[in-house]
Amino acid sequence: MDENIIKIDSVRFHWSKKSSFKIFVPNFEINKGEKVLLLGESGSGKTTLLSLICGFLNPLSGSISINGSTINKLSSKTKDEHRADNIGIIFQQFNLLPYANVIDNIVLPLYFSKVRSANVTNQRESALNLCKQLRLPDDIDQYKASSLSVGQQQRVAVARALIGNPSLVIADEPTSSLDTDAQQIFLDLMFEQISNNKSTLLMVSHDRSLAERFDRLIYINEVLTRED
């Protein structure tokens, strides 16, 4: 059985022929259950790499395998389904649909994934349970996403990324909009839940001080080379 949840081999990507931003990823692997911190400066290609892993972008050559499926060979529709089934995503900020309530935001991935939906008996109960474990207020289901604090929104985003037990969680600088205390609380809760779920975590940051929480620390320039 393949132990890699992410396996990238000889991937080349650029936005357009005229674009000066060109990257090459010779080899990149993450094992199942690993918690990996990807460090790099702004504009170094971190988010582009995540977009390739999530299947938003297609490489020009090479292969990207997620949980055993070579996603760049999949049709657009299957790739979207594969992402919904396997990956929970947390953005830097603006993670939630502001007009929807908290529960609707959390259960949204279940609408697109039969696999994750099958893992949840009662969607609302499961969402509320995750909220409770993430120390969100008891009456959180009464609120719209737009009325929550940034810290609360990020915790709701974690709940949404974890609902239905996806095998991989990708977080793109989720603590960047939080102060130091809030960062620690958020990371404690996120790690606790990811460990409970036995999910793999790939988190991108430029804050090296977070490294001790992770199994592995990788610098972006070790993963990819710029061919500008």
Add this chain to the structure above:
Amino acid sequence: MLLKLSLSSLYARLVTVGMTVIAISFSLMLYMSVEKLRTSAYTSFTDTISQTDLIIGARASSVQLMLYSVFRIGNATNNITWESYLDVVNKEEVDWAVPISLGDSHKGFRVMGTNKDFFARYKYRGGQSINIDKGYLFEDLYDVVLGAGVAEKLGYDIDTPLIVAHGLQSFSEHDDQPFRVSGILEKTGTPVDNTVIVSLAAIEAIHVDWSTGAKIPGQETPIEEIRKMDLTPKNITAALIGVKSKLTIFNLQRWINEYPEEAMTAILPGAALQELWRVVGVVENLLLGISIVVIFTTLIGMTAIMFSSLSERRREMAIWRAMGASPRTVVGLLMLEAIFISVLSILLSVILLFFSLSILQPWIDYNYGILVNVEMLSLKDMYVFMTFIFASIIVSLLPAIRAYWFSINDGMTIKI
């Protein structure tokens, strides 16, 4: 769930969406109002005269004869003699006939000489009769019956004296023979409302001392003497004819058109009205064209609003994509939004239309003689609505395609 979230998204942009819905609703209402007015005007126009089988007059085109005999617009090319009229009336096929004599006026309103049969035989709007509102029909030689519009605009009531002017824009008046209002008709919404009706004998009486359009100098016959005269008309302008059997209409029409003693024309009112409507119908097509342009402009406005909201919604689309939504789903959401805005606009426009028509209908009828039909939506309206929804889907494709490219290219990057 998608529908629920789509509606929540629209609700979150209540002001923008609300203004769009209001703008589209008013455009649709304008279109439907014009359409309703157009069809109602056509119905009212073609119902100006009904149950009259033929109209006869001096040789003229059917439109011209219809204009002066029914709508009191323009002048007759000539009169027809009373003898010719009697020849027609005495035809076996003729059931009834009402002579009309036109030419004089009162303060801009046409004076029409006729007999009492006019009030019984003239029908409009599918067979409605003219009813007297106040007073009675002419009994005395100098009695006059006013259409509702004349009485209202001139402020006349029963017993008001009035002087008939010679011709339409003449300074010569028949002031030696004053008339008196004996009756006022109910509102009909037809040219009768703007007509001053006197007896045929009265028309003869006021022209006793006149020759070739001018008063004979020094000649002034006393009224008492005029009353004793034989006032049978020598000429009339036109006549409304009813036949015993509809099968004989065309034979009678041919006989009149080929009448050897005098050049006469007999027209079928229905056919002449249709012909006349084709002339005035240019205006209705213009109005319809303007309404369609308004709707088209509104659709472009809706597209512009959707375009302008796209950039602020890119983060929303990125979230949808991250959750597993395909670019097609994102496009579908935008189109769903367009459909929802269209349906909501249609509902609001229908409510606005019926509300405004209910209030304005009596006013339009009273002032313009157009009975606007405030009834349920027709099949044609449904087609228009379906076309509008389809058109809104088509125009929403442009922002939707742009959203498609955003959602493909943005990836993990949430652009604000």
